[in-house]
Amino acid sequence: MERQAIQDELILYGRRFTSRLLLGTARYDSPSLLADAIGVANPALLTVSLRRQLSGSKESGESFWNLLRETNRTLLPNTAGCLSAHEAVKTACMGRELFQTNLVKLEVIGDELNLQPDPFGLVEAAMELVKLGFHVLPYCTEDWILCRRLMDAGCEALMPWAAPIGTGQGPRNPRALRELRQRAPQIPLIIDAGIGLPSHACQVMEWGFDGVLLNTAVSRANDPVQMASAFANAVRAGRGSFLAGPMVAQETAVPSTPEIGRPFADAQLQSPRSIDSALDPRLPVQALV
Amino acid sequence: MFVLVNGKAYPFPQSGTLAALLRSLSPLAPFAVALNEEFISQGTYENCLVHPNDRIDIVHPTAGG
Numbered sequence: 001m002e003r004q005a006i007q008d009e010l011i012l013y014g015r016r017f018t019s020r021l022l023l024g025t026a027r028y029d030s031p032s033l034l035a036d037a038i039g040v041a042n043p044a045l046l047t048v049s050l051r052r053q054l055s056g057s058k059e060s061g062e063s064f065w066n067l068l069r070e071t072n073r074t075l076l077p078n079t080a081g082c083l084s085a086h087e088a089v090k091t092a093c094m095g096r097e098l099f100q101t102n103l104v105k106l107e108v109i110g111d112e113l114n115l116q117p118d119p120f121g122l123v124e125a126a127m128e129l130v131k132l133g134f135h136v137l138p139y140c141t142e143d144w145i146l147c148r149r150l151m152d153a154g155c156e157a158l159m160p161w162a163a164p165i166g167t168g169q170g171p172r173n174p175r176a177l178r179e180l181r182q183r184a185p186q187i188p189l190i191i192d193a194g195i196g197l198p199s200h201a202c203q204v205m206e207w208g209f210d211g212v213l214l215n216t217a218v219s220r221a222n223d224p225v226q227m228a229s230a231f232a233n234a235v236r237a238g239r240g241s242f243l244a245g246p247m248v249a250q251e252t253a254v255p256s257t258p259e260i261g262r263p264f265a266d267a268q269l270q271s272p273r274s275i276d277s278a279l280d281p282r283l284p285v286q287a288l289v
Numbered sequence: 290m291f292v293l294v295n296g297k298a299y300p301f302p303q304s305g306t307l308a309a310l311l312r313s314l315s316p317l318a319p320f321a322v323a324l325n326e327e328f329i330s331q332g333t334y335e336n337c338l339v340h341p342n343d344r345i346d347i348v349h350p351t352a353g354g
Contacts (some may be wrong), residue, residue, distance in 0.1 A: 094328050255332045
């Protein structure tokens with residue numbers, strides 16, 4: 001029987017995406033590597049930022065802008081580096097005008113050592129930005145109360161970290177992340193930051209997260225283009241596994257090959273069975289073949 | 290008088306508008322502007338006055354994660 005293909009889309013603020021991978025654009029060795037990585041990863045969104053003009057930078061300026069436009073991807077401006085709600089709101093407003101989108105990846109950093117989100121500033125900024133008409137995707141921790149406050153503020157998607165930005169450690173707190181998924185089953189949850197390996201991405205997708213946002217794991221790989229492809233495959237594999245519904249793990253071994261009809265089984269018994277019992281007519285024919 | 294543009298002193302005549310300052314600076318498009326750490330939308334450049342020692346930030350698209 002032919003199975004009907006199910007359209008599985010990531011929906012963020014009413015926008016539909018076929019890909020569940022979000023890709024950062026920073027720290028590539030060259031613009032062409034970035035362009036090739038985007039080509040193979042096929043990301044739903046590209047994260048971008050804004051800075052004062054840096055002379056000679058290959059990651060800004062007209063050529064970078066042209067590269068972004070040629071990818072024809074949805075852009076997600078961030079508020080990276082902001083240390084207060086006020087600063088983040090101003091930066092978001094500048095990003096909205098610059099990139100002509102009301103989407104914003106909201107970052108309010110509370111600790112400059114591990115770039116941990118400031119929960120208080122995050123909620124304050126989210127409330128203000130929602131009032132200003134932004135579609136806010138906050139970079140947050142897996143803390144349930146924080147996530148609830150962000151949802152109360154009007155965020156229709158959340159982006160909890162796996163681990164601190166750029167560390168590549170993978171999910172530090174799997175239990176809390178899975179609890180968050182269980183307690184907020186309806187809202188899109190995208191794992192943002194700390195992913196280092198495709199297996200990390202696959203793992204969180206298997207847990208039911210809706211997407212993965214990563215940057216450094218691709219851009220700082222020895223071969224960013226191949227790694228971008230590996231991540232795209234991993235995200236698809238994890239999502240497929242989640243949708244398929246994995247088996248329940250067992251404590252003890254369960255043979256997968258049928259026991260019935262195993263040859264020589266009688267020879268291994270302490271008290272050998274008779275030929276008559278081996279040819280028990282009550283057994284199905286298939287089991288005797 | 291001088292204003293601070295992206296942290297650097299820039300000579301600018303008295304009582305100018307932000308639009309006039311931007312015409313004189315000719316930043317590469319696209320860009321966005323903040324005056325004294327407040328965002329100024331593109332449609333209001335002509336009405337926005339720049340005063341001595343004001344701080345102007347002009348930002349452009351850049352790579353981000």
